[in-house]
Amino acid sequence: MDTKTWQLSAPGVWRLTIKKPQSITPLSWMNVSPQEKALQQMPQVAPPFDWDRIQLEEAGDSLILSFPLDRTEKLYGTGLQLLRMNQRGRNRYLRVNSDPKQDTGETHAPVPFYISDLGYGVWVDTARIVTMYCGSTMKQEDTQSEEIRDRNSDLGWRATLVASRVEIRLPAEGADVYVFGGPTLADVVSRYNLFCGGGVLPPLWGLGFWHRVPTLYNEQQVMEEAEQFRLHDFPCDVIGLEPGWHSQSYPVTYEWEKSRFPEPEQFVKKMEQNGFRVNLWEHPFVSPKSELYADLKPLSGSHTVWGGLAPDYSLTEAANLYTKQHEQQHVNIGVSGYKLDECDGSELTNNSWMFPGHAKFPSGLDGEQMRQMYGLMFQKMTHDLFRSKNRRTYGLVRASNAAASTMPYVLYSDLYEHKQYIRALCNSSFSGHLWTPEVRRARNAEDWVRRMQTVCFSPLAMLNAWGDGTKPWSFPEVEGVVRHYIKLRMRLLPYLYTAFARYRELGIPPFQAMPFVISPSEIAQAEASAVEAVQQLNTTDAAYGKKKVREWDDQYMVGDALLVAPLVEGEDEREVLLPAGIWYGLETGERYTGGCIIRVQAGLERIPVFVKSGSVIPMTPALPHVPASGTRVPLELVHFGAEPGEGLLYEDDGESFDYEAGKYTWRKLTVTQNSDGEYAGELTGDSEEWISYNSITWRFSQTRLETI
């Protein structure tokens, strides 16, 4: 194949159209335009390979596109992988799966996009399943005889030879394939996000604390539970309702159950007056008891789920019905957003809880395409609805795909392994996703507090008590620690919000896995010292032996100044890979020299968080909830370390899309030191006028955060 037909699609982004791709794809569905201006400000970059080195072959019904691989290259991304960070050597079967317990590549967000630590990325824009063989296949002509060792006699034998290509199995109908340049891995991801329209900026209240109440609570119980947060001095901004608010669930009606919610409008209003936004759970499958049913029936797929219709929302008529109903019954009375559940069923593991791949939809889409796209469809429809009201929303979704960085949704899972949840937080940063390691319940106080600490340093800090009725204070022995971290999150809101603003404008993820901030060679150095070679004889449990290489998939950056290294139940110390530079324990004040692996200890009262020397962190007091837009609160600018430094602060009204019309302010926070050693802080920005703050306090040369 002539691969010289790659076209420059945006600065540093090249496209190859293979055969005749079907019209609906993640990119086409999202209907976004690249952020050309921001892309042009990125470093100029040449194509990462000679296009000649890319091969396209037909193999039966499918097309195999292959890309060269360097020997030590690592590959990240491929969507929301829960079980590993470096995908090199694995087949990634990128099918949506609500229950991805095995390391097959199936995931809640199956994005056919991998990012090399050499600083380029490859993305296939399709609504179909793609398999990426990330250096896990070896062609005869690429097999080097001299690399084959004897397992019987040679300790150098490895279960996997090093492959020299990525093979990608494309849909038979073809697809648009994109290559993103760097030069760094971080640049590749920013470029991808900007190409997909930039990152999302959530409403400020979305970054507060969330709580979901038990499913059968009525409005009185919900209001009482909300009030308990104020009485217990626990901040809370959002209360989520679970299936019980529907007049029927599994399948659902989208209509309020009158016995539990007789006056929804007043209920939502009262909640708002008390500082709580209301978020509604829903799933895609429409009950015969819903008023939408009759109209949606002819616009739905051939198969039902839980007995409910699976509407074809690629049809404008169906989308309009859904949107209008949601507008009238939820959005217009003040509902703040949704939790979009179960749009991710897997044909394999969940069986009857999803339509099959061969289901037929009136638009001509089949079940495979609809499953891969369903999560995106609901995100887009609800986002557009709120946007039409000039209100931002923020919510949860259990399925996503590519080109979703503009969507105000955070992924979650019914799986619940804490380490996987931390890894998911890291991995979500590679493909324009957000992830919440939501807390539901815990085996004990230790498990509880460790999960609560992690979730407070995540895109959405939520306790989901739908089934178990837990409260943040459910373990009295650690109530104070949990309160402390929820309040710390509230104090950090200006910093977090600024990180999201950079996501919106520059495509820089607000939460980042370590490869974003450490170069391959630095990581390799750290890994070389951390390899635990397990090459004992194969046993019944590990027939092929194992070589354990630490991936540093259990720590991450929040913004550019904070490094978070959570502990899980059973741990009171851990290793941390610290990037070069001077760092301080955010709450311990301990000083570390980075560029190496350190070992830290932390009792239950602490999650290890490190702040980079020279950072300036904007903070506010720990309010019980985000105040109404325009309310001004004190601002504290905290500078860490001995050397001069700088930070950023973004503000806007926090709720609307007026920022698109320029109604926002960027300020640079600069700390200088004069010859007497005295520090001074300076604020420079677009505007003198403050939207959110009424007093400014500088703190210089801190080594630790003052306790609240």
Next chain:
Amino acid sequence: MDTKTWQLSAPGVWRLTIKKPQSITPLSWMNVSPQEKALQQMPQVAPPFDWDRIQLEEAGDSLILSFPLDRTEKLYGTGLQLLRMNQRGRNRYLRVNSDPKQDTGETHAPVPFYISDLGYGVWVDTARIVTMYCGSTMKQEDTQSEEIRDRNSDLGWRATLVASRVEIRLPAEGADVYVFGGPTLADVVSRYNLFCGGGVLPPLWGLGFWHRVPTLYNEQQVMEEAEQFRLHDFPCDVIGLEPGWHSQSYPVTYEWEKSRFPEPEQFVKKMEQNGFRVNLWEHPFVSPKSELYADLKPLSGSHTVWGGLAPDYSLTEAANLYTKQHEQQHVNIGVSGYKLDECDGSELTNNSWMFPGHAKFPSGLDGEQMRQMYGLMFQKMTHDLFRSKNRRTYGLVRASNAAASTMPYVLYSDLYEHKQYIRALCNSSFSGHLWTPEVRRARNAEDWVRRMQTVCFSPLAMLNAWGDGTKPWSFPEVEGVVRHYIKLRMRLLPYLYTAFARYRELGIPPFQAMPFVISPSEIAQAEASAVEAVQQLNTTDAAYGKKKVREWDDQYMVGDALLVAPLVEGEDEREVLLPAGIWYGLETGERYTGGCIIRVQAGLERIPVFVKSGSVIPMTPALPHVPASGTRVPLELVHFGAEPGEGLLYEDDGESFDYEAGKYTWRKLTVTQNSDGEYAGELTGDSEEWISYNSITWRFSQTRLETI
């Protein structure tokens, strides 16, 4: 579609050819003919449905064939499923998978054949992956609004509605579909086995005890280990060698490593003189160091595995090279058979340990087809090689498919959960497979003895010590119990061998799951009393609630007289579903009235085994190994219970295929009782002449087996 084109293919077997199936399929590859004579002796049966009720639809690239389902019907089979017995309500994605940890349908033996407890079966004969939606999909037109309940308020809500069809996703190219009549479930399976050529009759020595030695043992160490069996008074017939016998492994050479096996021919001969057969481990991937390499290279697939060639054995030339090498270097010097490992890698979970689905083979087959067929190919090639010498073989294989009932191979897995292993033994009986719950190591003496007890009542009783170096006497505190059960197996050889002879002639599996011997209504009765309804509120761990229905997938029949109900570590009692009639505890003598569920206790020294009253069990002394063909030993005919009864006894030379020329004897063992209450035994059969026995002892009206 006109489904009236179903053709009678054999008595009680109908075929529908859809589109143009590809030429290579399990049935075509096995090259077997239906056992017409035995089929004609089965009950006459009409088609199980009006053919009109079967629908064929095109859905994109695939074809969906659907069959009606009754409301309470259960579906068994779909190959070697490890995680459930009744497949109703599940999607079965029938792809070969070496690591089937999730309940997706993937398995070591992905046979698209389901058997209804209403007494019919449906099979798709194809080398491609088939998905069977076993009542797990619901079409809009089949959805009954009145069955949809409200999960919020109705305890009758169920996570899965009852579907009214099986949908089968066929390969795009079409396939031959077969329907098998009953009238009973057992008849369906016998019909399927007879259609595929009948069941396998292993050599008698194959039913003795097997031991596999650590991989790097040399011939001296192997002989010493074998000798230890005699010294410890543990019977043993077969010693298996693991990868270390190859001059290179992973990939392999099929050539003896001279440093460990300098004189293979003498080694095998010495072993045989001491009563041990030698079995050789191998896998499919050919090392550059093998003499076969150069010739096989152009006959191999586009991708290598562990660096080795993946030969295309659908090519006669490749098969001849493999066969000739094996003949000269192994079979001609006395090797008794093979363990065919790793012919089952999964693209999803095992990654680089299998060629990808898009691999291309010189014959035109692709990776998907080759993977689905690879296990069958090796079984057939090696079987044919031994058959050409008029020697029977018996061995292990990790991948199989349909039409394999004539193959002298027993499936196994690297997974190791004891309950799953018992369930696999049950499930293997539905689709013409055999399964060994091989023992490798144990957490403790209890785990050890429980596994050893199970394996002694299985098609292949083996300890696989390749990685851990365990011996049957590894846990001294239970050494006596393990010895007891290995010896009991040796005593039961005439009975076991007779059960296999019925498999060969009548297609009746020697090991059977409970649905073979209890009718749906009896099972339903038992289940009704055993349902533990778990309908508490959904929690974080089981979001959709669970209803636990016992499947009785943890007990099975051995022959038609013995019911085995193993215990696993941590249990000292259990429930047993006893079919109607009078039963005795084989070793306790306790009397039970069947047709209900009983509860039995058994300390470590016992596995619960029950013998049907009226049975006559042929036994021999517990010899250290099966004696050379023609050696005559004492025969004991043990009659159980008070009433008259009967049994069967089959004998032949135990080693060759001469039985095909009529060189075998069936005898009926009849016990009568006269008016004085005295019992008498009578032997009637084709022949007066004995091949294997030199004295006959009758024991009447026993309630328990006399201790050895």
